[in-house]
Amino acid sequence: MSAMRKIATVVGSSGIGKSKLAVELCKALSGQVINADALQVYKGLDIITNKMPLNEREGIKHHLMDFLETEEEYQVTSFLKDASQKVATIHIESISEEKQLPVVVGGTNYYIQSLLWNNTTIGKQENREASPDEIDSNFPEFDQLETPELYQRLSKVDPVMANKWHPSDRRKILRSLRVFYQTGKPQSEIIKSQRDHYETHGLDPRYKALVFWIYSDPQKLNPRLDARVDQMIETGLFDEIKDLRNQVVQGHVKLPKGFELEKYQRGLWQAIGYKEFDAYFFALEEGNKDPAELEKIKVECTDRMKAATRRYAKSQIKWIKNKLLPTALNAKNNDVIVYCLDAGDLETWDTNVREKAVEIAKLFLMDLPLPDPASLSETASQMLAQLNPVLDTQTKILTWNKHTCETCKTDKGEPLVLNGDQEWEQHKKGRHHRKYLKHLRVEEKRKAYLESKKKEQEEQTTIE
Incomplete structure (x- = not known):
């Protein structure tokens, strides 16, 4: 049996059923869930962050969820530390159990990819990501500068990354600048050293892992995403937004520094729903709109949230296809295995998703031969066949x-x-x-x- 600790991960787009499968895996294998969603770490706000309701968790332990204060920010380096500790704890607990499997699930694919492989993020001591407190205390002038000035600074210290980013993409420009000032090295130089390391030594997986990618064709998924937004509104989304806005007005919740320039791009404020309904709540707070006009604004904001949700789901699939899966397929070992599960038809969920995932996970825990990932379904064969070796992310950046x-x-x-x-x-x-x-x-x-x-x-x- 491999000395490496074993984990399973569940990835996929928003609204596809990741949390549902994670609970089903844990029920079958006495496992525990480790959250890898950057928004579900926040206390409360269950609807806007799409937390799985307690009654649907069926008694399964969920870690790294519901613990962070609203005004705080959670970094990938914090997640790696916390998640690794939880994985270790679950494995220690499993000594007296017949089976126990940590199941990492969430929509923040960057977190999951960083957990699976060493050196896929800026995480070494000399290259580690700065925490928000460090950034704010060391570089407070950044928050006061306009985006063109920031871009000009980046062009001087790291022209390769400046060439990659759009001059108006403030968030990415800031991150590249902060990496330079925090580490003393251009981000492009760090990326090049990572690529050279991969080519020489291959990827270094942290764990022996199964990756379950739950997939649905967008034409089938999008109506489900729209219905999910309607359900969120019906079950109390507006109450959460209103309460959060009131806390900001009353000073109980402080907005992050530079919020006006980086509006809705950091921490909890990225949550789809809060910013999309800004116009509606502003109109409500003004109190001078007639009901018909308010209803029109509400409908427009709802459509905006649905469109943003569909775009986010598309971006999640893009990350999986273009970054996470090529990394797994191009690795020089077989310690991270990817399975694509067809969730296009919810009526066949048990057959096509739950049963196949549980069966594969049981074989995985017992170190028995695993099925060919492309053999699970026609969808799996098609999606994985598209993932022929391509230019790695590092090469793409350096040749941009x-x-x-x-x-x-x-x-x-x-x-x-x-x-x-x-x-x-x-x-x-x-x-x-x-x-x-x-x-x-x-x-x-x-x-x-x-x-x-x-x-x-x-x-x-x-x-x-």
Whole structure:
């Protein structure tokens, strides 16, 4: 039996059923859940952070949930420390148990990937992430600077990362700047050293792990996400938002420094729902809107929250496909195994998700041969087949290019700048770019025609 500690992880998009499967795995294997959702660490606010109701947890222990104060922020380095301690505790408790499995579940895929492999985050002592307190005390001037000034600073100390980020992406620009000032090294240099380490030594997994990726086609998932938003509103979302806003007004909850410039981009304030209903609650607090106008604003905000939820789910799948899974497939060992479970049809959940996951987890704990991940379903075969070895994230960052389209112009009449090869390729295929190119070709032909007619007239005049 491997000396490495064993864990299971459950990943997937928002609203797909990750918490449900985690509880089902724990029931079958006497396991315990470790939360890996950056918002569910906060006390209370169960609806806006989508915590699983207590009655649905069926007595299963849940760790790293419901413990952080509203105004605090939780960093990946804190999660790694806390989660590793919980994993160790669960394994110690399992000595007297026949089976016991830590099940890490959550929508913050960055947390989970950082837990599975060493050196996939800036986490070494000399390169560790700064805590919010350290950042605020060491670099308070950052919160007072406008984004263009921050971008200019980053361009000087780390032009590679500045080239990668959009000049208006304040959050990413700030993070790269903070990494430089905290570590004394450009973030791009740290990323390069990580890549060189991977190429020489391979990835170093922390645990022997199963990754259960619950997947549904977006066309089937999106209506479920919309219904989930409606349910959140029906079960008390507005009460939570109203209470939180009141606490801010009364001074019981302090907003993070730089909130106005980084509005809704840090800590709890990132939660989908709070910012989307800002206009509605502002109108309520003003008290001068008629009911019909309020209802219109409410509907618009609800649609905004549904759209944001769908975008978030899409971004979660993108992370899994482009970062987490290629990392697992390109590793030089087989200590982290990925299984894709088809949750497109909720009526077949027991057959396609629960039973398959439990069966695989039991084999995993007993060190018995595991099934081929691509053999579970047609969906699994299709999704995993798309994940052929690709450029790793580090190489993508270090070879990132900006492209300038001299044809298309901004509102200011300047050449349009595209960030990255993917955005450039999408732009070239875009309707606006193709339409404008067609317009230019027609204009060139028109000018050529007029020029030829003018030349003919001049020749005719000369003859006469």
